[in-house]
Amino acid sequence: MNSAAPSPNSSRPPIPARLHDAPTAQGLAIPFLTLCHRGRTSPVWGAIDPERYALVLSLRLCQVCGEGLGSGQGPGQQAVVFVRPHDWVRGVGPEAGLHPECAAYSTRGCPMLAGRMPTYRSNAIAARITPCPDPECGCPQWIQPGPDSDEARRAGQPAEAWYSILIDARDYRIVPFQATESDPVTYGVELRGLRIRRLRKVRGTPGSGPTILDRLAAMLDLDRLTP
Structure with a gap:
């Protein structure tokens, strides 16, 4: 999960x-998926590298x-x-x-998954159009994500x-799907027909009721308890 920079006061x-x-x-x-300036020591927290994203999906990489x-x-x-309920x-x-x-590390280190951020980072996209001082960095050529992209x-x-x-790794499948009229075809992880080994809530939203995934998690727990 690639969301935002850690809080200065958060534990590492x-x-x-x-x-x-x-x-x-x-x-x-x-x-690996985070957009970075040359040398990969200066990340743009919250921004995804589109080339690495394509590589991760096509080669089944973490x-x-x-x-x-x-x-x-x-x-x-x-x-x-x-995943989110609407996914x-x-x-x-x-x-x-x-x-x-890596998922366990992300749930503790990512401030979004850890519940330390009430909103998604808003300036990650704007940071793409602010070149760094390094003349050899490729950041001036970074492409802005489309308005209908998830980011x-x-x-x-x-x-x-x-x-x-x-899930079992053999059930991990990348499929095309229609997103919007202006961004008709993209790719993601297929969620239909998964054999779920474990489902747990990583973070909730204050004041919201149970989601479809809360109910599914309860059903899976009941199945495990039933002979």
């Missing part, structure tokens, strides 16, 4: 072994560490997908998958409820 979770070689900023490992999620043929190969209803999620340990729609909006779904 320990970086897992899988991410020890990742570049860091403000005490956190920089996700959005945080950039390593393969596996084919699911080996023992214990699992993936985590972060589940639509049947496709825009968030690329993660290794379970653009989130900017400045109230935080949503987020859930993590643990």
Whole structure:
């Protein structure tokens, strides 16, 4: 999950072994998917690198560490997908998958998932048009996301409820879907027909009632308790 810079007063979770070689900023490992200036030590928190996003989806890579999620043929190969209730209803999620340990790190380090931010970061898109002083950086050529992109729609909006779904890696599939009339075809993680190993709420929204994913989680818990 790629949302925003950490709060200066927030605790920094320990970086897992899988991410020890990742570049860091403000005490956190920089996700593979995060847009960065040259050298990948100066991230634009909340902005997604479109080239890396395409690479992550096409090669089945973890959005945080950039390593393969596996084919699911080996023992214990699992993936985590972060979704919102309306993603589940639509049947496709825009968030690329993660290794379970990278997902656990994200739920603690990402201020959106950890519940430390009431709204999505609003200046991530504007930061794309502010070149850095490095003349060799490619930031002047960064492309702004379209107005109907998930990143653009989130900017400045109230935080949503987020859930993590643990699945077998063999069930992790990337599919095209129709988004809007102006952005007709995009790609995301298929949520239909998943064999869910675990579903849990990562963060809620104050004052809101149960969502479709809350009810699904309750049903799954009941199934596990029923002989």
